[in-house]
Structure formats: structure tokens, C-alpha cells
Amino acid sequence: MCCKYGIPRLLERGGGSVINVASFVALVGAATSQIGYTASKGAVLSMSRELAVQFARQGVRVNALCPGPVEAPLLMRLFSDNPAAYERRRIHLPMGRLATAREIANAALFLASDDSSYVNGATFLVDGGLTAAYVTPE
Numbered sequence: 001m002c003c004k005y006g007i008p009r010l011l012e013r014g015g016g017s018v019i020n021v022a023s024f025v026a027l028v029g030a031a032t033s034q035i036g037y038t039a040s041k042g043a044v045l046s047m048s049r050e051l052a053v054q055f056a057r058q059g060v061r062v063n064a065l066c067p068g069p070v071e072a073p074l075l076m077r078l079f080s081d082n083p084a085a086y087e088r089r090r091i092h093l094p095m096g097r098l099a100t101a102r103e104i105a106n107a108a109l110f111l112a113s114d115d116s117s118y119v120n121g122a123t124f125l126v127d128g129g130l131t132a133a134y135v136t137p138e
Contacts, residue, residue, distance in 0.1 A: 002018075003047070006018065007051070011058055011059075016059070016060055017060075017111060017112050017113075018051065018061065018063070019111045021044070021064075021067070022041040022042075022044040022045050022048070022064045022065065022066045022123070023038075024066050024067065024068045025041055026038065026041035026064075027045075028131050041066075044064055049062075049121045052120045052121030056121075063111050063116075063120065063124055065107055065108055065124050066126065066127065067099060067104045068098075069130075070104060071097075071101070091135070093135065094129035094130065094132065094135050095128035097128070107124060
């Protein structure tokens with residue numbers, strides 16, 4: 001809905017940047033079944049690429065931001081009941097920790113800025129290397 005109503009406004013003002021939020025699970029799937037979420041995030045990637053091509057010559061860039069697991073209140077509340085569950089997951093994160101909200105926000109700021117003026121149709125992963133390799137305990 002944001003693209004449907006937002007892109008026409010960007011076109012009126014001569015261009016801009018759209019940042020759609022997907023997820024790393026759009027690329028690798030989820031460890032626990034969440035088919036609706038995973039499928040919808042994959043659709044965000046495809047839609048973002050299509051819109052990026054459609055509006056590129058009119059000055060509108062469209063990218064998909066794909067965060068990995070974030071240290072957010074909901075997730076931390078789930079882990080607070082079972083710290084061992086967090087440790088089982090953390091061990092597979094190449095950086096050994098969850099992302100902070102600020103790290104994801106900084107990626108969005110980059111995509112919104114003129115510093116990314118030639119970034120269009122990208123799947124912008126901010127996942128601490130999670131999709132690069134499957135890390136197992138030593």
C-alpha cells in the first residue's frame with residue numbers, strides 16, 4: 001500500500017527512495033515453520049525488483065532491506081523465558097549476537113540517502129553474515 005500511494009508522490013517531486021522491509025528468511029527460509037511470513041517476505045523482494053526497474057528512469061529507486069534477527073523486545077521476551085533457546089540460536093550467528101535496532105536503522109538511512117544513489121533493485125542484507133554460512137559450534 002505504501003508503494004501504491006507513495007511512489008506517485010515521489011514521482012510528483014522528481015524522484016526519491018523507497019525502502020521495503022523484507023527479511024533474511026526470504027532468501028533462506030526459516031528454521032521453524034512460518035510459511036506465510038517467509039512467503040510474504042519473498043514477495044516483497046520480487047515486488048521491490050519489479051518496481052525498481054519500472055521507475056528507475058523516473059528517478060525513483062526501490063530497494064529491499066533484509067534484516068537478520070534483531071534484539072527487539074518481543075524476541076528478547078521469548079528468549080527471557082528460555083535462555084538456553086537463545087544460546088542454541090546464537091551459536092549459529094557468525095557475529096555471535098543479534099543485530100541492534102540502530103544497526104538496521106543505519107542501513108535504512110544509507111538506502112534513503114544520496115550516498116546510495118546508484119543502489120536500485122537491491123536485496124540489502126543486514127544479517128551479520130547469517131546467510132553467508134551456516135556456523136556450527138567448534
